[in-house]
Amino acid sequence: MLFDLDKKINEAIDDAASKSLWLYHINAGSCNGCDIEIVAALTPRYDAERLGCKLTGSPRQADIVLVSGPVTLQSRDRLIRTLAQVPEPYCLVTVGSCPCSGNVFKGSYAVCGPVDKYRHVDVSVAGCTPKPEAIMAGIAQAAAILKEKRKGMHE
Amino acid sequence: MIGFIQSVLNILLLPGLAFTLIASILLAGIDRVLVARMQRRVGPPVLQPLYDVLKCLGKETIVPRKANEKVFLLAPAVGLISVLVTAMFLPIGNVSAIRTNADMIVILYLLTLASVTLIVGSAASGSPFAGVGLSREMVAMISYELPLVMVMLTVGFVCGNGLATFSLAKIGAYQAANGPLLLNPVLWPAAIALLFVIPCEVGQQPFDIDEAETEICEGVLAEYSGKPLAQFKMMHNVKMYVMSGLFCALFLNIQTGFFLADILIYCVSCVLVTFVSMSVPHAVTARFRVEQVFKFYWTVVTGCAALSLILVWIGL
Numbered sequence: 001m002l003f004d005l006d007k008k009i010n011e012a013i014d015d016a017a018s019k020s021l022w023l024y025h026i027n028a029g030s031c032n033g034c035d036i037e038i039v040a041a042l043t044p045r046y047d048a049e050r051l052g053c054k055l056t057g058s059p060r061q062a063d064i065v066l067v068s069g070p071v072t073l074q075s076r077d078r079l080i081r082t083l084a085q086v087p088e089p090y091c092l093v094t095v096g097s098c099p100c101s102g103n104v105f106k107g108s109y110a111v112c113g114p115v116d117k118y119r120h121v122d123v124s125v126a127g128c129t130p131k132p133e134a135i136m137a138g139i140a141q142a143a144a145i146l147k148e149k150r151k152g153m154h155e
Numbered sequence: 156m157i158g159f160i161q162s163v164l165n166i167l168l169l170p171g172l173a174f175t176l177i178a179s180i181l182l183a184g185i186d187r188v189l190v191a192r193m194q195r196r197v198g199p200p201v202l203q204p205l206y207d208v209l210k211c212l213g214k215e216t217i218v219p220r221k222a223n224e225k226v227f228l229l230a231p232a233v234g235l236i237s238v239l240v241t242a243m244f245l246p247i248g249n250v251s252a253i254r255t256n257a258d259m260i261v262i263l264y265l266l267t268l269a270s271v272t273l274i275v276g277s278a279a280s281g282s283p284f285a286g287v288g289l290s291r292e293m294v295a296m297i298s299y300e301l302p303l304v305m306v307m308l309t310v311g312f313v314c315g316n317g318l319a320t321f322s323l324a325k326i327g328a329y330q331a332a333n334g335p336l337l338l339n340p341v342l343w344p345a346a347i348a349l350l351f352v353i354p355c356e357v358g359q360q361p362f363d364i365d366e367a368e369t370e371i372c373e374g375v376l377a378e379y380s381g382k383p384l385a386q387f388k389m390m391h392n393v394k395m396y397v398m399s400g401l402f403c404a405l406f407l408n409i410q411t412g413f414f415l416a417d418i419l420i421y422c423v424s425c426v427l428v429t430f431v432s433m434s435v436p437h438a439v440t441a442r443f444r445v446e447q448v449f450k451f452y453w454t455v456v457t458g459c460a461a462l463s464l465i466l467v468w469i470g471l
Binding site for chain 1: 187191194195196197198199200203205206207209210212213214215216217284367370371372373376377378379380381384
């Protein structure tokens with residue numbers, strides 16, 4: 001009986017993990033294009049709050065970390081340090097082509113990307129810049145991954 | 156014996172714990188849906204606050220190295236308990252879980268305690284963002300405390316026959332005899348003042364200067380994650396219900412004699428108060444600056460509350 005209750009609560013929490021997604025956005029040297037599209041995805045027109053999304057200002061409260069930009073020399077250490085502050089389980093979603101390949105900045109002396117050199121990337125939304133619809137689709141995929149991650153934590 | 160069982164049931168079930176938890180989650184969810192509809196979007200599901208709290212429960216709890224661990228982890232629990240206890244004093248019709256001779260004073264202190272736990276918790280987290288947030292929270296407290304006390308005094312004077320009463324039961328009895336106080340034009344400025352106090356006390360959107368996520372990284376909650384964060388989020392939801400319920404108790408206590416009808420009227424008026432005082436300002440205004448909040452509350456809101464107090468004092 002008690003065991004069942006425990007299991008049910010855990011299931012409810014797993015379920016909630018995919019329904020409440022608080023986004024934290026890190027700009028790792030982006031040109032601001034992707035940042036604007038992320039903000040556009042949160043506006044009433046695309047309404048990311050339908051999925052339970054909320055922009056949060058603190059990495060401690062993030063469930064999904066959105067990274068944009070090709071990871072410049074200046075931002076590399078900050079990116080790594082900020083990601084280390086995010087509590088498990090969380091998903092890392094890269095927005096735009098820069099964080100997954102370097103895009104037009106590839107080969108520059110000041111670019112240390114791609115992001116998956118430093119951290120495992122769960123979803124990567126390509127495009128220069130990706131449409132808000134694509135970002136929303138990426139967030140929805142990350143939600144499913146979050147649920148699996150949360151399940152993995154207590155099994 | 157029956158009286159004892161009934162009071163235990165009152166505390167645990169109907170006007171008490173279970174009702175408070177369910178009502179506060181639904182009220183917070185309805186508020187978010189209402190804001191979304193006013194901005195012409197679909198909005199989150201009504202149970203979104205429940206998902207938020209459950210999700211936070213399932214996350215890792217990180218205690219920063221600079222933080223004072225005990226205070227950091229205990230503050231949210233004390234805050235949540237204090238608002239839950241506050242909810243016990245709110246009457247539905249003429250039934251309340253706990254009733255004393257000075258409900259309003261206890262409510263005032265417990266609500267302040269909830270804000271103080273937010274300040275203490277953020278001070279213990281050792282983050283500069285939390286430091287800025289807690290100073291802002293203090294400014295907010297200084298802003299809304301005075302009008303809140305004045306509104307309570309005014310209502311107490313009206314219901315107490317010359318002597319101020321602080322008992323919500325007596326205020327309820329007065330309203331049962333003379334109709335809800337909101338129908339009394341002398342008290343309209345006080346009602347308006349309380350409607351403005353509600354969002355600032357709760358920390359809702361136009362007055363959420365203490366956790367402005369775009370300016371100071373969630374401010375007081377900057378270092379909180381996992382279970383303590385869930386407690387603070389739940390505290391926020393319960394506070395929302397408590398403040399709406401307090402308005403209903405002070406101004407809109409309608410008693411029909413049937414308990415079920417009373418519950419229904421109470422719930423509807425709670426939603427109405429939430430809509431007027433929290434959803435509409437949230438949907439139509441941007442966040443105020445710190446000094447704007449301070450100025451607004453010390454001129455307009457305190458002025459409204461004082462007007463009612465003076466009118467009642469000279470016996471209108």
